[in-house]
Amino acid sequence: MEHPRVLIVGTVPYNTRSTSRALDSYFHNWPSDHLAQVFSDAVTPVKGHCGTLYQITDYRLLRRWKGAKEEVGVIFNYDELPDSNESSERVDEKGKVSSAYRWGSKHTPLSHLLRGLLWRESFWKTPQFEDWLDSFKPECVFMCSSDDYFIPRIATYVSQKYNIPIVPSISDDYLFDYHFSLNPLYHFYKLTYRATMKEVFKRCAGGAVYICDTIRDKYNKEYGLEGETVFLTSSIKRKPFAPVKKENPVITYFGNISLGRNLSLDRIGKALGEINHNYRLLVYSSETHEEICGVLKNNPNICYNRAIPYEEVQKKLEESDITIVVEGFRAEDIRATRYSLSTKVADCLSSGTCVLAYGSKECGAIDYLIKSNAAFVCTDSNGIVGCIKEILDSVEKQEQCYYNQISVIEKKHTIENSCVVAKTMIEKSIQKMGIK
Numbered sequence: 213m214e215h216p217r218v219l220i221v222g223t224v225p226y227n228t229r230s231t232s233r234a235l236d237s238y239f240h241n242w243p244s245d246h247l248a249q250v251f252s253d254a255v256t257p258v259k260g261h262c263g264t265l266y267q268i269t270d271y272r273l274l275r276r277w278k279g280a281k282e283e284v285g286v287i288f289n290y291d292e293l294p295d296s297n298e299s300s301e302r303v304d305e306k307g308k309v310s311s312a313y314r315w316g317s318k319h320t321p322l323s324h325l326l327r328g329l330l331w332r333e334s335f336w337k338t339p340q341f342e343d344w345l346d347s348f349k350p351e352c353v354f355m356c357s358s359d360d361y362f363i364p365r366i367a368t369y370v371s372q373k374y375n376i377p378i379v380p381s382i383s384d385d386y387l388f389d390y391h392f393s394l395n396p397l398y399h400f401y402k403l404t405y406r407a408t409m410k411e412v413f414k415r416c417a418g419g420a421v422y423i424c425d426t427i428r429d430k431y432n433k434e435y436g437l438e439g440e441t442v443f444l445t446s447s448i449k450r451k452p453f454a455p456v457k458k459e460n461p462v463i464t465y466f467g468n469i470s471l472g473r474n475l476s477l478d479r480i481g482k483a484l485g486e487i488n489h490n491y492r493l494l495v496y497s498s499e500t501h502e503e504i505c506g507v508l509k510n511n512p513n514i515c516y517n518r519a520i521p522y523e524e525v526q527k528k529l530e531e532s533d534i535t536i537v538v539e540g541f542r543a544e545d546i547r548a549t550r551y552s553l554s555t556k557v558a559d560c561l562s563s564g565t566c567v568l569a570y571g572s573k574e575c576g577a578i579d580y581l582i583k584s585n586a587a588f589v590c591t592d593s594n595g596i597v598g599c600i601k602e603i604l605d606s607v608e609k610q611e612q613c614y615y616n617q618i619s620v621i622e623k624k625h626t627i628e629n630s631c632v633v634a635k636t637m638i639e640k641s642i643q644k645m646g647i648k
Contacts, residue, residue: 215242215635216642217349220249221367222356225257225265228447229522234555236261237445238354238381238421238634240627244290248348250366259293266344268336270327276335285341321401324360328404331362337369345370352638355380355412361405364412371415377641378415382431382439383423383554389547413437418641421634424576427551438640442633443624444555446562448526453614455607456566460490461533463568466525467556469497470504471548472540476570478507480536481514483596487604489513493536496520496528529563534603539571539578541593549575558625561586561617566603566610570596586616 218239224232226239226249239247244263251257254269265288272284355367355378371378387409390402419439422428428441463484465477477495484491491513498519499505508516520528529535537560539549553576560567567587571578581587588609590599603610 215246216351216638217246217248218242218352218354218638219345219348219350219370220247220251220262220354220356221363221370222249222251223358223360223363224253225249225251225255225267226260226262227258228260233522234381234383234444235356236447237442237627237630240445240631241635248350252362257288257293259290259295263290264288264344264348266341268341270330273330273332273335277330283338283340284335285338285344287340287344319359321395321397324401324405325397328361331360331365333365333369336362336366345373350374350376352376352642353378353415354638357382357384357386359384359386359405361408364408368408368411368415375645377417377645378412379418379638379641380412380416380420381422381442382420382427383552384548385427385430385551388430388434389550391544391547410435416641417644418637421637424551424553424580426576426579440633440637442630442637444553444558445625445627445630446555446558446621447627448529448559448562450562450564450618451530453564453611456533456603456610458604461604462531463491463493463534463536464528464532465493465495465497465536465538466520466528466559467497467554469495469499469508472542472545473538473571474499474504474507475542476538476540477514477536478511479593479596480538480568480570480600481508481511483600485513486597487600494528496525525559526563529559529565532563532565534568535560535563535565537567537569537571537577537581537587539575541572546572546574549577552576553580557581558621561621561625564614564617566613567617568599568603570599584616584620586613586620588613 226232226235228236239261242261244261247262249262249265251265251267252269254271257265267286268284276284353367353371353376355363357380367378387406413435416437419437421442422439425441428439431437432439469477481493484493493514495508495514496517496519505516508514537557557577569578569581569587569589573579573582573591582589588599588603590596
């Protein structure tokens with residue numbers, strides 16, 4: 213079967229050099245004219261693998277609520293997109309209502325419920341959107357998992373409109389992460405979100421794709437799905453093995469610092485100071501909330517930097533002696549990251565840099581690195597000093613981890629294998645729906 217026409221529904225536009233580069237593990241070889249996306253992030257997309265994209269943002273929906281008559285959607289076609297390696301924020305949106313975007317990013321039950329009201333179907337289901345869909349003629353919906361209502365609702369609408377299957381990409385546990393709370397809004401949100409997702413699963417003719425085997429087994433059993441694990445991949449070029457420098461080693465961390473990661477990074481910084489007051493941890497993150505990043509800014513052994521483009525991440529990984537994968541230790545942090553296995557793990561393993569993993573062994577990324585024997589792992593919140601000293605003192609184990617990384621990448625994280633599994637799942641879903 214030739215590549216079917218797939219509509220991606222997700223928050224961030226497909227870009228091989230941004231946080232949405234996980235999509236490349238599924239669609240790297242897909243022809244652009246057979247790939248389209250609906251997205252909500254207030255950024256201008258760049259040339260990627262999608263032939264056409266349709267953007268709907270909170271800002272324009274809010275203006276519609278206030279009575280504005282302009283379109284809530286903006287269409288981007290491949291030839292019109294910039295070649296830049298970075299997406300640029302739309303000044304007319306995030307710049308004008310930055311406080312609203314910051315509030316919406318907190319992911320509280322109230323923010324999810326209010327956002328659900330903002331995304332009224334009659335506002336986004338416009339004649340322009342319908343015409344755009346009809347011109348593309350999707351044969352399958354690929355839904356990127358989200359804890360907001362509007363992503364599964366749009367996916368379900370398109371699936372029903374064309375009688376086509378949904379293939380959800382499940383990378384986080386938004387359904388089983390249900391804990392005790394005295395907040396009635398929390399329970400209302402969880403119950404209504406679960407009902408929304410059950411409608412999605414009814415349209416999954418061939419199953420889903422998962423971030424790891426553990427979450428695959430859980431969701432397949434609970435919802436009767438037939439999904440498969442598609443391991444995320446990395447385009448980072450591996451550098452030759454080199455022992456970690458003991459004098460002024462370059463130690464780096466890239467990415468999200470929420471969910472207790474800031475606290476774990478702070479502990480690593482303090483441990484470095486205990487070993488050698490000249491050691492520094494270089495952290496690169498887009499986090500701006502002072503209550504999260506402030507703890508790192510106040511640590512004398514941590515240099516907190518803004519987020520950098522993916523090309524620079526690759527260069528700095530090549531220059532690094534140690535790079536860090538970190539998770540939190542608090543119960544709420546573990547619940548949120550129990551199944552997480554981000555592109556960061558694939559990037560670190562692909563780079564050839566010595567990897568230090570620090571966090572609870574119940575977190576998905578930490579558990580994966582323990583089983584892979586491809587990193588120095590510390591799961592004891594009080595044992596990080598000893599773990600760092602082990603890295604500095606054991607060149608033999610550094611080399612062993614280096615070659616274990618190669619083995620893990622070749623077995624699980626190649627672009628060829630991941631794309632084949634994803635395409636097979638999509639084709640299977642279409643066939644089961646009777647489309648082909």
